[in-house]
Amino acid sequence: MNVKRETTAKPAVMDTLEISEHQATVGHCFSDNAKMTMRNVNVFYGEKQAIFDVNVDIAKNEVIAMIGPSGCGKSTFLRSLNRMNDTVEGCRVEGDVRMDGEDLYAPKLDVVELRARVGMVFQKPNPFPKTIYDNVAYGPKIHGLADTRVDLDEIVENSLRKASLWEEVKERLHQSGTGLSGGQQQRLCIARAIAVSPEVILMDEPCSALDPIATAKIEELIEELSENFTIAIVTHSMQQAARVSHRTAYFHLGRLIEVNPTEQVFTMPEHDLTEAYITGRFG
Amino acid sequence: MNNSMTNLEKIRKSLSRRNRAEGLFRWAGRVAIFLGLMAVVVLFVDIIGKGHGAFRIAYIELDIDYDPEKIGIENLSDPQQLAGADWQALPKAALNKQFPGITSRGDKRSLYGLISNGAGYDLKDRLMANPLLLGDQERVWILTDDDIDTYYKSWLAGEPYAARLSDKQVEWIAELHEHGKIRLQFNANFFTRGDSREPEQAGIRGALVGSLFTLALTLIFSFPVGVAAAIYLEEFAPKNGWTDFIEVNINNLAAVPSIIFGLLGLAIFINFFHVPRSVPIVGGLVLTLMTLPTIIISSRAAIKSVPPSIREAALGMGASKYQMVLHHVLPLAMPGMLTGAIIGMAQALGESAPLLMIGMVAFIVDIPGGFSDPATVLPVQIFLWADSPERAFIEKTSAAIMVLLSFLIVMNASAVWLRKRLERRW
Numbered sequence: 001m002n003v004k005r006e007t008t009a010k011p012a013v014m015d016t017l018e019i020s021e022h023q024a025t026v027g028h029c030f031s032d033n034a035k036m037t038m039r040n041v042n043v044f045y046g047e048k049q050a051i052f053d054v055n056v057d058i059a060k061n062e063v064i065a066m067i068g069p070s071g072c073g074k075s076t077f078l079r080s081l082n083r084m085n086d087t088v089e090g091c092r093v094e095g096d097v098r099m100d101g102e103d104l105y106a107p108k109l110d111v112v113e114l115r116a117r118v119g120m121v122f123q124k125p126n127p128f129p130k131t132i133y134d135n136v137a138y139g140p141k142i143h144g145l146a147d148t149r150v151d152l153d154e155i156v157e158n159s160l161r162k163a164s165l166w167e168e169v170k171e172r173l174h175q176s177g178t179g180l181s182g183g184q185q186q187r188l189c190i191a192r193a194i195a196v197s198p199e200v201i202l203m204d205e206p207c208s209a210l211d212p213i214a215t216a217k218i219e220e221l222i223e224e225l226s227e228n229f230t231i232a233i234v235t236h237s238m239q240q241a242a243r244v245s246h247r248t249a250y251f252h253l254g255r256l257i258e259v260n261p262t263e264q265v266f267t268m269p270e271h272d273l274t275e276a277y278i279t280g281r282f283g
Numbered sequence: 284m285n286n287s288m289t290n291l292e293k294i295r296k297s298l299s300r301r302n303r304a305e306g307l308f309r310w311a312g313r314v315a316i317f318l319g320l321m322a323v324v325v326l327f328v329d330i331i332g333k334g335h336g337a338f339r340i341a342y343i344e345l346d347i348d349y350d351p352e353k354i355g356i357e358n359l360s361d362p363q364q365l366a367g368a369d370w371q372a373l374p375k376a377a378l379n380k381q382f383p384g385i386t387s388r389g390d391k392r393s394l395y396g397l398i399s400n401g402a403g404y405d406l407k408d409r410l411m412a413n414p415l416l417l418g419d420q421e422r423v424w425i426l427t428d429d430d431i432d433t434y435y436k437s438w439l440a441g442e443p444y445a446a447r448l449s450d451k452q453v454e455w456i457a458e459l460h461e462h463g464k465i466r467l468q469f470n471a472n473f474f475t476r477g478d479s480r481e482p483e484q485a486g487i488r489g490a491l492v493g494s495l496f497t498l499a500l501t502l503i504f505s506f507p508v509g510v511a512a513a514i515y516l517e518e519f520a521p522k523n524g525w526t527d528f529i530e531v532n533i534n535n536l537a538a539v540p541s542i543i544f545g546l547l548g549l550a551i552f553i554n555f556f557h558v559p560r561s562v563p564i565v566g567g568l569v570l571t572l573m574t575l576p577t578i579i580i581s582s583r584a585a586i587k588s589v590p591p592s593i594r595e596a597a598l599g600m601g602a603s604k605y606q607m608v609l610h611h612v613l614p615l616a617m618p619g620m621l622t623g624a625i626i627g628m629a630q631a632l633g634e635s636a637p638l639l640m641i642g643m644v645a646f647i648v649d650i651p652g653g654f655s656d657p658a659t660v661l662p663v664q665i666f667l668w669a670d671s672p673e674r675a676f677i678e679k680t681s682a683a684i685m686v687l688l689s690f691l692i693v694m695n696a697s698a699v700w701l702r703k704r705l706e707r708r709w
Binding site for chain 2: 082084087089111112113114115116119120122124126127128129138139142143189192193196
């Protein structure tokens, strides 16, 4: 992994209006209460650059939504937060990504630990072809979080409750997780992610494969979860971003164009590109 | 409007042409499958038609007098006496009693030629199992000579083949048949004995056990190595020129004629490492070389078919790569790997060429008792019997092919069954 460290930190609050096009982000990118900070992040797939010079903070217990047209790099950005990009052949991340001040791309950092702290929910529900119980218990088991069977049962129940799935599956914990409906599967994946009590949860278009009712449930869940977790969510649906997030980040062709409180982004976006996107002139 | 009508007409016209083409294609497919099935049917009919006779063999009923004097033995526990005893004298005496008045040397030889020259040893086994018989009499079904067996079967079928029999023998058999003293019995020897120069005493037990030992070793050697190689190449190896090179060469190895692996085994295992020849160990090693590419290729395909979303889920949960492979990829890929292994084993079971090179083609009478006993395998046994001049070996060859084919069918069917059984959907 090729990590270039930027020593010159940017000022904590940027002057939002005097930014030239394609060079820096407009809006409120930074936070005084940052959980994760990214400075001058560039991501490459082989020779092709997917992310250009992104600077943004993710605040504690906030829900930040990433929106933008297809291929704009929002998923790539999300996956650089828990180093899932490591698994992609030829992917290279440059710049400074930190969580609580700790460099996530430091050679000494163990991705296993990082991913226990930064959970992830994927676009397509991907429960393991195991029982519901084993799906949720998997994380605690591999990380050795439960000392006894009773502890484990408790973690599983709590996680399923937090994911509002407990009532629906408590009678069939030992049936296959793949037998659930799509929405239930996705909530199972969320339960699986929160079973290891991560600090941050990354969601990569978690509702794109779900029907509106299942989507509403997940959105409700995201709101509840934001009390305890920091959540970064990539979404194709602007309505969803408007409903669930506190701040919204707009990506365009690999550049982070604007980050602002959600309300502002959808009512009076600062940048022309953002406005063009949310008014449906492209997308 | 006019234009769209003509379009519709054009579509209709082309539709019938397309339907005709599709119908033709379906028929071609059916004909191809029919031809394939016919080939199988012809093969099976031919082999079963030739080989079914080997499962029954002619026996003659004789009154055996266990006379200690005739055998030349008094004490059954004296090994020296046992070794010097003339066991064949027992059935000979019984034949003399059955057909009295035969004095000339030639006729006597003809008479004694009715029975297998191993018949005396069968009687010895009976006597040793029940020592009280010594000095007593008993009516026993005695194994016939292979020429007699062949003649009797052809005679029963209405097309007597008497080329190797004397006129007297033909008469005697007719007489025995009239009195119900000759009959076909289940040929247990075929399944319980090893090879023999005498067709009526030859069995496939030795080759069968040899095949099992060899295959067991092949499986033990090739499955773990093949699966480990496949996992490493699929999940851990960096994708670069080296892995491409290795991949190309694994595919090359799968296409190498098997006799080359035999030569390699001869050069490396026998000449360099001095593994004894003709034993299941070296056979298993050579077949491992041959089976490995098959197992690696099918295991890689099985690993590839595990959806990437499962890998992402495991990695996203903080599983290490090793845990991801062990907990998720391996269990999901296992049915495919096992199927590949079974098909590889079936290939190895039917393989004879490489084993010829490492001495497993030897004539071995004893049934191997372990991995380091000289042994032969089923296909090599078929080769040996097919090469033998005795007419009775023709049906033995076909019978051995039947045994081999039934093992192959069982293995391939279990591969299909296993795949269906363990198949998971996600």
